[in-house]
Amino acid sequence: MSTLRRTALLAAVLLLAQAQIADAHIVSARLGDFYAGALHPLLTMQDVVVWIALGLLAGSLGAAGGRWLVMVFPLGLCAGLAFAVGSGVTPASPLVDAVTILVLGLLLAAALRIPVTLLSAIALLLGVIRGAANAGELGPQSDRLLYAAGLAAAGYVTITLVMALALTFRRPETEPVSSWRGIAVRAVGGWVAAIGLMMAGLSLAP
Template sequence: MKLKSPRALMATAMLLAGANAAEAHIVAARLGDFYMGAMHPLTDLQDVVLWTATGMLAGTLGAKGRWLILVFPLGLLVWLPFGSALGAASTQLAGAAMMLAIGMLLAAAAQVPTLLLCALAFAVAMIRGAANAADLRPETDRLLFAAGLACVGYGAITLTMALTAVFKRPNSDSATSWRAIALRALGGWVAAIGLMMASLVLAS
């Protein structure tokens, strides 16, 4: 009995270790590219600032911004297969230009028409979709990566719109309230970041 107990314990430990390794391998093989697509935009400053600014602009416009829930994830997917066709400098400069434009619209508290808002959001999503696709490796499952990217894009834009709409409180705040001024100030910072990034790209 004394010999069997250690052997049984060793066998059990080996089985558990093997099961854990197999499970980790399955997750890495099947869902690793999905998680990479979901996490990749969160590690890029242009993605974080641009996605947040786009959601903020939509949130300040009320019901007009609801179209972005469909438009933004679609834009991320449209240009994804052609990411390698654009250079890194081109996508960075285009992203900085969009950041500057959206920041100025926020700072001016502009009432952007729905069609123009959708066009801006679609352009932002296409640019950043191409930028994210440019970093893909040949062995990456593009379908899983695209699914992860679209899911995080949908979540980010929806959450930012909702938080902005709640913060602004359009039914109770006027254009001169501190909440509206705070959003305009954030727009100014976004425009300044876009201008700085564009200058860095042009100078390099």
């Protein structure tokens, strides 16, 4: 065996002797709570449907009006999370989630020009409800600040992206509601309302 091979073999043996157990799970790191707060709502149907519907409603108002939801909704998520952690009360329930989705779908399908103030209040209320619902994933060792930051970041990014896509597709400033683009958005609202109706039926079933 050549000197080079003996040296390489000795180096490999030394490296293997010093190897330790690898920990590749992000949940054990401090930033794991941030990712948990950001990913959990994106894996829950109630959150995904509500957030997408809110983003579409924001886009239907136009860029100037929709920007308020981008700021208000993440604040509502943090407020709801803090309320649930402090009080131990979670206001969300399957029926409340179903009714929320049904109402948002009907608003989209009706293509109503909702005042910015009213829609911002609705977004704040929904943020509080969904933020409180996501508090159930907090464990005793969870960093609540990181979890809240991840939840707010996910809400901000989701609403912003969906609103931007809706604005690009819908073009509310230049095209009427009766255009094919407006009809397509209203059809999505009908599907959202149908999801809410089915969820309501399942929640009321014995």
